[in-house]
Amino acid sequence: MSSLGFSLAPPPVFNGEGYHIWVVKMKTYLQAFDPWEVVKADLEPPPLRANPTVAQIRQHPDDRAKGYNAMSCIQNNMPDLIFTRIMACETPKQAWDKLKEEFQGTEKTKQQKLLNLRKDFENLKMKELETVKQYSDRIITVVNNIRLLGDQFSEARIVEKVISTLPERYEAKISSLEDSRDLSSIYLTELISVLYAQEQRRASRQKEHHKGVFQANSRPTSSSSSYKRKKTWLKKPKRDEARRRYPPCSHCKRISHL
Structure with a gap:
């Protein structure tokens, strides 16, 4: 857990595509720690001087670990097929430059x-x-x-x-x-x-x-409305005429026949 109160995301994975995007993400990730300075300048910590102080003795393993941390971030976030291209590199700077040559070109x-x-x-x-x-x-x-x-x-x-x-x-x-x-x-x-x-x-x-x-276009016109009214009016007299011409049948009670 970082001092800002959130966990740092894992390093970005490089699968052989989108190299330019991966480079930006990985550089930012390494810049969150000291290892980026190791990658950029290819620095190796100097050996301890004679009669080192206690602080120098404690700091020396941390300085050496920076290179291993950077190399681990680069190696462990790619498939084996890509890893084989940088497995012979001894420093993170060599691995970084090798990937750049392979995937960005000359x-x-x-x-x-x-x-x-x-x-x-x-x-x-x-x-x-x-x-x-x-x-x-x-x-x-x-x-x-x-x-x-x-x-x-x-x-x-x-x-x-x-x-x-x-x-x-x-x-x-x-x-x-x-x-x-x-x-x-x-x-x-x-x-x-x-x-x-x-x-x-x-x-x-x-x-x-x-x-x-x-x-x-969907609103009915006046001519169509008058036609419907006319059609209704024409049907009505026929039913009235049937009622006037034929009284109800004594057997079936219908008025359509004598």
């Missing part, structure tokens, strides 16, 4: 991935039947993949991309925002919230319109 491969992702970002455009939320989710997915590869991506650039690729139906709202706000300083969440509210109002108006049209 610097050349990384740059090629970044180039492809930047092209995907530039080619993004909102579809006609797509909602603002769906479109923003697609953009954020590409941007997060770019950021995971170490490329900086500003909020202003994402907002500019959204505004410049919206369909024509949002032009009035964007013009209104330009008159009242500095769009270079607006956050993406705020922009999406404003556009989403406009979508909801438009959908509500369309729903009310369709409802009114349906009610108008």
